[in-house]
Amino acid sequence: MAVHRPARIPAARRGGAGGGVEHVDVVVVGGGSAGSVVAGRLVEAGASSVLVLEAGGPVHPWDVEVRMPLGMYRAVGDARYDWKYVGEEEPWLFRRRINHPRGKALGGSSAINGMLYQRGHAADYDGWAAMTGDPSWDYSHLVPYFQRVEAATARSAGPTRGRGGAHVLTQDPAAGPLHEAFFAAARQAGHPVSSDPNEVQDGVGRFEKAQSHGRRTTAADAYLTKHLGGQRSGRGRSPLRVQCHALVTRVVVEGGRAVGVRYRVSDGRSAGPEREVRAGEVVLAAGAFATPQLMLLSGIGPRDELEAAGVEVVHHLPGVGRDLQDHLGAFVQHRSSRPVGANGIKGRPQLLSAAARWLALGSGPGASTHIEAGGFLRTTPDALAPDATVFFSSLVWPVAGMPVVEGHGYQLYAYPGRVTSRGSVTLRSTDPAAAPVIRNNYLSTDSDRQAWVRVLRTVRELLSQPAFEPFDGGEVVPGTHVVTDEEILSFVQRTARTGLHPTSTARMGVDDAAVLDPATLGVHGLPGLRVVDASAIPLMPNGNSYAPVMVLAEKAADLISGAAAPAPVRVPEAARAVPGSLPLLPDGRLADVPADAADGPPGVSGGSLAS
Numbered sequence: 001m002a003v004h005r006p007a008r009i010p011a012a013r014r015g016g017a018g019g020g021v022e023h024v025d026v027v028v029v030g031g032g033s034a035g036s037v038v039a040g041r042l043v044e045a046g047a048s049s050v051l052v053l054e055a056g057g058p059v060h061p062w063d064v065e066v067r068m069p070l071g072m073y074r075a076v077g078d079a080r081y082d083w084k085y086v087g088e089e090e091p092w093l094f095r096r097r098i099n100h101p102r103g104k105a106l107g108g109s110s111a112i113n114g115m116l117y118q119r120g121h122a123a124d125y126d127g128w129a130a131m132t133g134d135p136s137w138d139y140s141h142l143v144p145y146f147q148r149v150e151a152a153t154a155r156s157a158g159p160t161r162g163r164g165g166a167h168v169l170t171q172d173p174a175a176g177p178l179h180e181a182f183f184a185a186a187r188q189a190g191h192p193v194s195s196d197p198n199e200v201q202d203g204v205g206r207f208e209k210a211q212s213h214g215r216r217t218t219a220a221d222a223y224l225t226k227h228l229g230g231q232r233s234g235r236g237r238s239p240l241r242v243q244c245h246a247l248v249t250r251v252v253v254e255g256g257r258a259v260g261v262r263y264r265v266s267d268g269r270s271a272g273p274e275r276e277v278r279a280g281e282v283v284l285a286a287g288a289f290a291t292p293q294l295m296l297l298s299g300i301g302p303r304d305e306l307e308a309a310g311v312e313v314v315h316h317l318p319g320v321g322r323d324l325q326d327h328l329g330a331f332v333q334h335r336s337s338r339p340v341g342a343n344g345i346k347g348r349p350q351l352l353s354a355a356a357r358w359l360a361l362g363s364g365p366g367a368s369t370h371i372e373a374g375g376f377l378r379t380t381p382d383a384l385a386p387d388a389t390v391f392f393s394s395l396v397w398p399v400a401g402m403p404v405v406e407g408h409g410y411q412l413y414a415y416p417g418r419v420t421s422r423g424s425v426t427l428r429s430t431d432p433a434a435a436p437v438i439r440n441n442y443l444s445t446d447s448d449r450q451a452w453v454r455v456l457r458t459v460r461e462l463l464s465q466p467a468f469e470p471f472d473g474g475e476v477v478p479g480t481h482v483v484t485d486e487e488i489l490s491f492v493q494r495t496a497r498t499g500l501h502p503t504s505t506a507r508m509g510v511d512d513a514a515v516l517d518p519a520t521l522g523v524h525g526l527p528g529l530r531v532v533d534a535s536a537i538p539l540m541p542n543g544n545s546y547a548p549v550m551v552l553a554e555k556a557a558d559l560i561s562g563a564a565a566p567a568p569v570r571v572p573e574a575a576r577a578v579p580g581s582l583p584l585l586p587d588g589r590l591a592d593v594p595a596d597a598a599d600g601p602p603g604v605s606g607g608s609l610a611s
Contacts (some may be wrong), residue, residue: 024049026560027261031056031292032108033219033546034533034553035285037149040166040223041557043240050239051277052224053263055286056081056104059111059218064408064585066111067215068358070351070366074395075112076101082112085289085435092443093493100438100498102287106244107218109287113546114369115209115216116391117169119146120541121201121376121417122571123385130519131538132509144566145554149547154208158199160571167210167550172372174206175342177392177471179373180412184467186375191462197375201543202386204375210546214358214367216428219550240346245258249274249432251282251298251529253314258282258529264611271433281528281560285553288502288534292321292425293436295506300526315526316383316407319513320506321436324423325540326453327389328442328497329415330492331399331553332459335407335473341394342370343408370395376417377462377544379395388455389543390462399495402477409476412459412602415499416451417542425505443493452492453485501545506535514538521556 027049028039030064031054034558039052057080065071065078075081077099085100103109122139147162154171157163172184183193183204192203210217227240248263260278266273270329295301299314301321306313336343345354345365358366371393376386396409405411423440443449456478463475474480478491508516516523516536523529534549541548558565 016055021260022051022275022277023261024051024279026050026279026281026283027277028052028283028285028532030054030108030284030290030533031106031220031224031242031244032103032285032287032533033110033549034108034556035283036107036110036219036223037166037550037553038283038285038532038557038560039240039528040227041554042561043238045557045561045563047561048239050241052240052242052281053248053261053277054106054242054244055247055290056106056108057244058106059220064355064359066105067219068355068366069115069209069211069214069216069369070345070354070358072112072114072216072369073519079104081105083435084287085438087438087440087498088351090440090442092441092449093496094306094536096494098440098442098498100289100502101500102289105218106224106242107220109500110210110218110220110546111216113369113543115211115546116371116544117150117167117198117208117210117547118541118543119139119198119201120543121385124539124541124548127539128537132514134518137518138568140568140571141565142551142555143569143571145551146547147569148554149550152198152208154196154206158196160569161196161199167219168212168217169208169215170211172209172368174373176394177338178336179392181467181471182373182392182410184539185465188465188467189462190378190381191375193300194375201376203377204373204390204392206373207371209369214362240588247271247432248286248294249297251284251294251300252276253298253300253526253529257527259524281530283556283560284506284529284531284535285533288505289325289436289438291531291533291535292505293427294432295523296427296436297319297430297432300523300529310430311427315523317515317524317526318591319515321425321446322422322513323504323507324425324438324440325419325421325504326423326440326442326502327415327417327419327498327540328440328448328492328496329412329413329499330452330456330458330496331411332475333396333399333405333411333476333477334409334468334471335405336394336410336471337473338471339408339409340471341396341410343394343396343405345395371413374412377458379451379458380451384543387417387451388414388458388460389417399477402495403479405476409473410471411477412463414455414459415496416448416455419451419540420445420447440498442496443489449489453488456488501534501540503537503540503545506531507538508536509538520559530556530560 028035033097065075083102087098089095105111125139150162150165152161174175186204194205197205201267245266250262252260303316354366357364374391378387391413394407421444426437506515508518521530
């Protein structure tokens with residue numbers, strides 16, 4: 001593997017731990033979903049030294065909240081594992097502030113997410129190719145990288161799926177009378193039922209999870225652990241080193257090139273002295289919030305914003321922190337007239353019993369998140385591609401401000417798959433430990449508001465099919481009194497929450513607002529620095545972001561190491577993008593995204609479908 005070698009530093013300028021500066025081939029900032037993939041693959045490509053700096057701690061086999069799938073509901077919101085970001089007031093959500101869980105552990109958000117593995121529709125990636133002008137980002141070219149990720153264990157896995165990849169994927173059983181009713185109702189409503197929704201993402205099916213033998217497996221488990229404990233270089237030591245509790249404070253730029261980073265290691269009580277590491281390649285993989293924050297702290301970003309924050313401008317790049325995209329999800333919940341489903345496990349004795357069985361056998365209610373089925377729906381018969389994403393569950397949790405489903409029930413969590421609202425990530429202060437300012441501007445476009453009305457009506461139509469009649473005890477959330485378009489939108493504005501898929505805050509492209517070169521994932525005009533995480537995604541996929549982020553990192557490892565790209569794989573015609581499904585302007589924006597959408601409507605509290 002050929003990388004730019006870090007320049008040696010004169011002794012008089014050395015500092016940091018032990019009075020010296022460490023030198024490595026590659027330093028990866030962030031040991032999350034993307035950072036784990038790129039670091040592990042670069043070691044396999046022959047890098048002699050790779051350092052991963054992770055601000056969170058390690059995940060141990062005994063960390064039940066992380067390892068037990070049902071523990072996800074406790075891990076999210078636990079400061080040991082979650083950064084617990086909080087966004088600014090959202091003008092179109094009645095000025096609510098939205099919580100944004102992000103993983104604070106080795107493995108990143110793969111340590112606290114729902115473990116759901118969704119490739120995303122081919123139209124998503126063909127949209128990436130169209131927006132960047134680079135055909136190597138289309139779906140056919142990315143399928144080989146999906147195959148490198150996937151160790152799919154389901155017998156029903158389709159012909160383009162990977163079976164020998166790095167990450168074990170287990171198909172959920174999605175069994176029992178409520179799941180049978182869900183699949184039957186989908187057919188009755190005119191939606192296909194797929195044996196492998198990752199082969200053709202159109203319709204519903206059983207989900208695949210990043211689990212093995214009833215336990216969560218993180219990206220770090222799949223890509224890093226084997227290099228830390230097993231493989232050794234000829235010098236008798238691993239070429240990979242992971243430093244946890246390491247908060248990176250700055251990217252070091254000299255002579256117009258990124259040459260390393262500075263960081264502090266915490267002992268749990270206070271941060272230690274600042275250290276410095278020099279590297280031939282600096283890879284930022286800290287996520288869609290922390291990566292742009294670090295770039296801004298390092299003087300890389302919009303000149304006016306940096307000067308206003310008191311940060312010296314190192315490299316003017318207007319797009320850093322812009323184009324934030326995320327899904328916005330809401331629930332439709334029904335009471336069940338029969339005692340079927342998973343709500344019976346919510347009591348404390350039942351949860352303790354489930355945890356005990358999982359600890360002893362790795363099975364039982366604790367081995368599932370109980371979100372086992374769902375998929376991708378079309379909200380109108382003439383939709384060119386699926387435009388709604390849904391998740392079915394018989395474990396029903398309360399929705400703030402809404403009636404509680406008593407006894408047993410079932411629900412669909414849903415969101416529009418593609419959004420046109422754009423937000424931003426900016427500096428709150430020059431303190432690297434301070435959370436950034438997050439403004440999503442959810443529902444700030446008429447297109448998004450209209451989409452939500454269609455999505456909720458589509459969900460209601462599915463849940464009203466004859467297959468659910470034996471179980472339907474009535475809609476509780478939002479309630480049958482919510483009927484008109486305005487009432488539906490108001491419900492969404494009052495209750496919707498993040499879909500947990502922030503992307504695009506340092507996106508690749510060739511337009512003036514792009515941050516990264518699509519051919520290298522290198523920062524425009526600043527050699528030595530690349531971004532390999534959800535920030536780089538130009539257009540948010542219609543499903544969960546875990547699989548797309550890992551695929552981006554797989555491809556990035558090839559770009560960094562200089563490996564030849566694999567040949568594209570022909571995919572089923574049904575999985576292809578439909579021409580015109582993603583209308584794009586010449587500058588790469590979606591056709592219905594106004595240029596000022598990221599600013600939102602000042603002073604507007606929402607409540608109307610009109611702009």
